[in-house]
Amino acid sequence: xxxxxxxxxxxxIAIGGFALIVVNTDRGERAPxxxxxxxxxxxxxSTTFDGEWKGARKDTSGDSICLKTDILGSVIEGKVKIxxxxxxxxxxxxxxxxxxxxxxxxxxxxxxxxxxxxxxxRIEGEWSVTNAPCKGTWYIDKLPSEA
Numbered sequence: 001x002x003x004x005x006x007x008x009x010x011x012x013i014a015i016g017g018f019a020l021i022v023v024n025t026d027r028g029e030r031a032p033x034x035x036x037x038x039x040x041x042x043x044x045x046s047t048t049f050d051g052e053w054k055g056a057r058k059d060t061s062g063d064s065i066c067l068k069t070d071i072l073g074s075v076i077e078g079k080v081k082i083x084x085x086x087x088x089x090x091x092x093x094x095x096x097x098x099x100x101x102x103x104x105x106x107x108x109x110x111x112x113x114x115x116x117x118x119x120x121x122r123i124e125g126e127w128s129v130t131n132a133p134c135k136g137t138w139y140i141d142k143l144p145s146e147a
Contacts, residue, residue, distance in 0.1 A: 033111035033131060037104040041094035045078025049095050049118045055140030057084065057127060066134035073140060082140065101125065114138065 053073050059066035073082030075095060080103065082091045091114055093103040099118035105111075110132065116125025124139035 033109070034105040034107060037092050037106075041078075041096070041102055043094070043096045043100075043102075045094040046097040046099075047078050048097070049075045049099070049123070049142070050077065051075060051145060052143040053082065053123065053140040054143055055123075055138065057138040058136045059134055060136040061133045063133045065132060066129075066136070071138060071140050095123075099123075110134075 051074065053071075053075065055071045057069050057071055059068060067086055069084045069086040071082050071084060073080065073091075075081075078094050080091070080093050080095055080101060082103075083089065084091070087107075087110075089105055089107045089110070089112065091103045091105050091112065093101060095101050095118055101114070101116040101118065101123065103114045103116070105114070111130030112127065113130065114125065114127045116123050116138065121142035122139060124137065126136070127138050128135040
């Protein structure tokens, strides 16, 4: 092997080693995709919407990665807990006396953002993903209570 080839080989090894150091150093320093669920809401939670709920999320982006999914959940003492059935992502938060939702996702992979408003027996709103082109609308309807 001639000296020119050795220099190129050394340069490639040095660049590769530097890249590994950068990748390993970067781990653990990334901001979370979803903000953590706080201990309590910044408003008075409402029990008006307590019950079991069912609905769906619809994508309007047209990207094939953004699948339609059913949504199941409950509101208990103003605390909302809903689940996206296709990947079991949980969205938790609270609902205000005005029907405004504050939701936080537990997904480690997708930066979900769900906003919504409750009125009567329906909660609906818009959603998006910070690290994918996915976006659209969603709704859940209150299920009849079992007497």
